[in-house]
Amino acid sequence: MRLWSLHPRYLDRAGLAALWREALLAQAVLRGATRGYRRHPQLIRFRSHPDPEAAIARYLEEIQREAHERGYRFDRGKIGPCRAVQPIAVTQGQLRYEREHLLQKLLLRAPQQVAAVEAAGEPAPHPLFTAVPGGIEAWERVPPQ
DSSP states (O other): OOOOSBOGGGSOHHHHHHHHHHHHHHHHHHHTOOSTTTTOGGGHHHHTSSSHHHHHHHHHHHHHHHHHHTTOOOOGGGSOOOOOOOOEEEEHHHHHHHHHHHHHHHHHHOGGGHHHHHHTOSOOBOTTEEEESOSSOTTOOOOOO
């Protein structure tokens, strides 16, 4: 499961569709509607939010908006109730790490998008998140070098 902290505009078609599916799974986990992935580290920041279900709904809402802008049909009805929520802090180091991780994926499946992501400069967070100084988040599973 990868719940990107990056703005969904950076994702290619396959990445955006995968994010939609994985965020819907996260929503089910946070609702207690599934037994799998309950301990997944990507969910820590949502679980620590004062209103986890509203936070994941807001996260999904932005993914659906991005998909709609691209002409894709992601079913808005699958998103739980949306309301204004407190933003979640994400470190700039995490955003940079995810940008590099995404670039590696794009090199394989959508090389035509690599230049645009590189040219964007400092990575922007998903609108649910607010960038703060710091390194890679403690919940991130960084593979050994």
